Amino acid sequence: MAGTALRRRLGARWQSAELVEAAQETATARTLRFRVPEWPGHLPGQHVDVRLTAEDGYTAQRSYSLSAPAAEDVIEMSVQLVADGEVSPYLVSDIAVGDTVEVRGPLGGWFVWRTTQSEPVLLIGGGSGIAPLMAMVRARRAADTGGAFRLLYSVRTPADVFYADELHDSHGVEVAVLYTRAAAEGVARPAHRIDADDLTAHGWPVVAEVTCYVCGPTPFVEAIADQLVQAGHDPAHIRTERFGASGG
């Protein structure tokens, strides 16, 4: 298919991306919108590589999930500050509208959700691992087709919640925010990491066709994937994306 071949060619090369909008997501995270001319579109769950080049030619690159479907040639990502990181401090604190970076993408073909998938979907995100899952949620709401979604969002405190304004706008998606350090006022569940009871309360009954997407820091993803398998989910239907050692 010509379109697919073209998409692959574009995906494999670095393109200039201009920051057109930036909004603070939390005290330490920012959502950035970049214009990328000739952006070929992407699937929910895909990511881009972002490359920064210093004046002396030194380069640093990181991967960031796209957090929303493309709006024509504008793509969106949410960046969590990693205090001793090389790339995230620039993207969270310094970059200004009109500045450019290089991006390569869209990338990845496994950790994706397609509107043609009709089975129930369980999304489990830890911290900024919510980002690619939010792209799926937004695509699901926009399409109004596809299987029902349930999202479990593990986050330290209410102040760390991304996309707070639109999380609970249901539209085929049930959302549970599960706090690990300090719960929101009026929430009965004590703050703790997601456990088997949470999966029972907010996940799907284990039937053959549920597809699970898990994204977060490596220890989070490994713990959740183990719990899902123990609960009876088929490992072949659990798709994971970890972020770990590359440093932010």
Add this chain to the structure above:
Amino acid sequence: MTNGHEDGNALAGPLAEVFAVEITGSIAVCGGCRRSDRMAALHVYLGGPGFVARCPSCDTVMLRYAETPHGRWLDLRGTAALHFAPAAPG
């Protein structure tokens, strides 16, 4: 984060410059234990000029990749086979 590894999703960008097909959804057979799984499930260790991808089950080094001023190196001696399913629509 200091917890060692990422996963095979991190291979998508660098290997998009090498392969004509999207690689993370392909199935790789480990040359050590013959486990077969999605490339996305491998444990990937980044650092220096490239990365190493290991079997999540037996830790065999399945893939090494490096970018140098003289070109790219891809070492697949720990991979017994790669399987590419027909492309999904979309």
